Amino acid sequence: MASNKPAPEAPSAYELDDRGAFAGPGYAGGEAEFDGDGPWEEWDPTEGSVRPVRGKHRVAKQRGGGLARSGTVLGVGVIAAVGAGGMASAEDRPPVPISMPDVGGMVHDLADSLPDAASLPGVGALISDSGGHSATSADSATSAAAPSAADGSGPLSHSTAHTDASGSGDGAGEALRSRILQQADAQQGAAEEEAREAAEGTAVKQAAVEAAAAQKTAEQAETAKKAAEQEAKRKAEEAARQKAEAARLAELAKSFLAPVSSYTLTASFGQAGDRWAADHTGQDFAAPTGTPVKAVHSGTITQAGWAGSYGYRIVLTLDDGTELWFCHLSSMVKTSGKVSTGDVIGRVGATGNVTGPHLHLEVRPDAGSPTDPMPWLRDHGVNV
Secondary structure, eight states, X not given: OOOOOOOOOOOOGGGOGGGOOOOOTTOOOTTSOOOOOOOOOXXXXXXHTTSOOOGGGSOSSOTTHHHHHHHHHHHHHHHHHHHHHHHHHOTTSOOOOOOOOOHHHHHHHHHHHSOOGGGSTTTGGGSOOOHHHHHHHHHHHHHHHSOOGGGTOSSOOHHHHHHXXXXXXXXXXXXXXXXXXXXXXXXXXXXXXXXXXXHHHHHHHHHHHHHHHXXXXXXXHHHHHHHHHHHHHHHHHHHHHHHHHHHHHHHHHHHOOOSOSSOEEOSOTTOOOTTSSSSOOSEEEEOOTTXXXXXXXXXXXXXXXXXXXXXXXXXXXXXTSOEEEEEEEEEESOOSEEEOTTOEEEEEBOOSSOSSOEXXXXXXXXXXXXXXXXXXXXXXXXXX
8 A cells, every 4th residue: 555645834823914815705705806815814713703714813714623622622621620620529619710721712823723634645535525415514613613702612711611510510419409408317317217217126125115014913812812712711611610509509508408498507517715715716606496407418317316525416427528517406307327417316496515406517527627517518519
């Protein structure tokens, strides 16, 4: 493959003023009258940013202008991106004035010094020679590369940089605001979760306390119930015992009775007196002479007759060996043999050492020493 010829060296951008006057953007070429538009002048970016970039600052043939202006737009975009990165971290700070050189003007001047793309070997065939098409392309490139200042996208200035930075800053601020809101939501969610867990813990503790209290109450109720049952059982047993005792006494009352039906209790057991050699050994039942004397319980008459100071006496021996002495009788009806409860065995009198008619009753368990007759009679169901 044949190599392309090297491109001619481009003159400096600052060697362009000696080329003399050339036609402006309104000159159609050919024999038309040339209005004498003069050479290029230095462009003031501030002045150019307040009105459309037209007239003497426009390149006539726009050789290589599309590429140059695309470079301008790319440079401005890079600068705006870098500025936006700084603005993102200084959103709330006051704007700082930016002073930049006229990069766009320098690129335009440099583009004019470059050779025509059509003259480059291997490239010219790819580019159309139509002047109208070139002019149209140049106009489109110029319009795209140098928009009006009214759109805010003209040469880089403090106002445009501030506008781009403000937009980027707004986006960065919105992102920061979103992150802050997300963090706040996360913190609020964590706080709510913590509060919920604390509430659940409190509820669990309260439920445990209430359960313990309920269990304690139930245990107390169970204890009270058992105590009540035991008390009821004890009372029932006591009532049953009393009932059994009453039945026993009733049965005994049928088999044991008082020795006389009508009487007055006088001298009691153990009472001291000058009429006895020792303390009184029985219980006296005062009654009129001749009052019937009955057998207290069934048994056998083992003795009957005169007994000195006891007068006439009958000894009734019970089945358990206890002897009952009936003394001071006026007469004896039965003197021997077995008798049943309530049988008349004698009559009240005043024989022996006495001061008046009465029955002297002695109780001698196992035929031994005498005991108080009154408790013995009560223990056997006799109400005396």
